[in-house]
Amino acid sequence: MQEFDVLVIGGGASGLRAAIAAKRAGAAVALVTKVHPLRTNTGVAQGGLNAPFGKEDSSERFAEDTLLAGDGLSEPELVRILTQGAAEEAVWLERMGVPFNRDGEGRLDRRRFGANSQPRTCYADDRTGHIVLQVLHEQFLRAEIPSFEEWYVTSLAVEDGTCLGVIGLGMRSGKLEGFAARAVILATGGFTRLYLPSTASLGTTGDGLSLALSAGGRLRDMEMVQFHPTVVPKNPGLLITEAVLGEGAELVDANGGTIAGSKAVPREKLCGSIMDTIENGGGSVFLDLRPIGKEKLSSRFPQTCELLRTVAGLDAAKDPIAIQPAAHRPMGGIEINGQGETALAGLFAVGECASSGVHGAGRLAGNTLTEAVVFGRRVGEAAARYAASAPKRSFPAPKLSDEERRLGALTSKNSASDSLGKIHGELGRLMNEKVGLARNQTGLKEAQDRLQHLKERHQRLRVGDTSRIYNYQLTAYLELGSMLSLAEVVVLAAQARTESRGAHRRTDFPERNDENWRRHISVSLVDGGPKLQHKPVGIPG
Secondary structure (H helix, E strand, C coil): EEEEEEEECCCHHHHHHHHHHHCCCCCCCEECCCCCCCHHHHHHCCCCEEEECCCCHHHHHHHHHHHHHHCCCCCCHHHHHHHHHHHHHHHHHHHHCCCCCEEECEEEEEEECCCCCCCCCEEECCCHHHHHHHHHHHHHHHHHCCCCCCCCEEEEEEEEEEEEEEEEEECCCCCEEEEEEEEEEEEECCCHCCCCCEEECHHHHCCCHHHHHHHHEEEECCCCEEEEEEEHHHHHHHECCCHHHHHHEEECCCCCCCCCCHHHHHHHHHHHHHHHHHHHHHHCEEECCCHHCCCHHHHHHHHHHHHHHHCCCCCCCCCCEEEEEEEEEEECEECCCCCECCEECCCCEEEHECCCCCHHHHHCCHHHHHHHHHHHHHHHHHHHHHHHHHHCCCCCCCHHHHHHHHHHECCCCCCCCHHHHHHHHHHHHHHHHCCCCCCCCCHHHHHHHHHHHHHHHHCCCCCCCCCCCHHHHHHHHHHHHHHHHHHHHHHHHHHHCCCCCCCCCEECCCCCHHHHCCCEEEEEEEEEEEEEHHHEEECCC
16 A cells, blocks of 8 residues: 555646645655646646736735735735735746747746736637646656546545545556555545536536545535637637737627727626627627737737637638537635635545635636745645654555455446446536526526436446446446535535525526625535535634
8 A cells, every 4th residue: 555645636737736835844655646747637728827026016916916806805914815916927937938928128027817917817829728837847847746637536444533545546546546645635636627618627527526525524615617608609618718808809799899898807798798699689799800900919818819710710810710609617616725625524625626715616727826826836835744743653555455346336238328438428418407507496496406316326226347447437427426416515505595695697697795795605414415614704614
């Protein structure tokens, strides 16, 4: 059995940054990831990362913008930590090798992005996430941290309320093994693949959230799911970075008229304007990139131009692009405090799988990568401190045999009339239609009832492949189980929040209600079923 001080689960930006920080803090660290780090969802983040540089900007102004985007549900103290640490981490990334664009004076260039009141988004063309990921992985390799790639974590090893490690399935070996650790950091990403279409990568299935919930952790703000406004509908998931709007692109209706309120507004309001135009007889909505100019398009948005040409068959410099909103990133996740600690001793979380309260009811464009590196470092260091002081405890070996029996029971012949793909497809469409941009009690109740049916169908399915080596049928089964469980939590939280706030828009409760709802909704499992609790904003965790 492998033993470490700190075990990081997930190889995206937040996981790599946490692993590097924990190693530099003196801990014996290892990383476990179900895909190679360079294939994680970080790579699809295009626009950039926020940091308050320049005389016109400050961490205080940055905090104000973040709090406005959070629509009254962000935690001010956590926002302060993010905004005060952003510039230092951006400089660190630049020194580690990220080739951020420069302005005419040779300084870090910043673009105006989303609802930021200042041009504060550092960027590397339209490939920022991809390049940041490459550099972080290089630094991870330089740190000589052991990496277990293509390992699927099936459960947390928890005893008496303390996480003592994980149990993972090696895809290459087909073996189920235990990893002992004094501290475990979940950095497994979000869960928006339970929506279809979605901008998230295929592996963004909420594994870490499901693991934490099953083991006794709490999930928070799960009703808050952000949609991205500029996604090509004929190619689900082909996202055009919102940064093009800051460079002069226009949103227009079918008649070529500019859509009002499409500049410098939070994403949920922009998505609402697009859907209102479509539903009120305006026809399709188009993103017109031509005002940017061919030269600037090719120099600042080369990936966007290439993807539109090769995937959608469109010329960014000539063709208006039909777009519509699609599920993008969650604000909700595993409930943590400012150190990344969860409700379980020894278990930490960071990145999109976590909910510290920074984003509240809406993510400010450009804050996702910033959060990944600022809190990645912070949580990695906190986990290392915890591991240094935590008493050594034995890994609960019986849990390994229990998990072996559980997975073995999933293998047998399947009915040909149903499949994982069918259930996932129905789940994605159901969530998009009934728990998407606009929600109401009738639709949410229908989603709740249909989810129970989908869960029953999933439970009846079995894995036909008896081999454990690269058994993607088995991992797909487990991923779908996670998504179904999380979908139920999203629906329950959306039903409970009888107001409209940020990304949560109730057509039957259209007003924001601070008196009753300036509070978080937390969900935990009690007697096998989800239980909701409320916690006011600003109360330390």
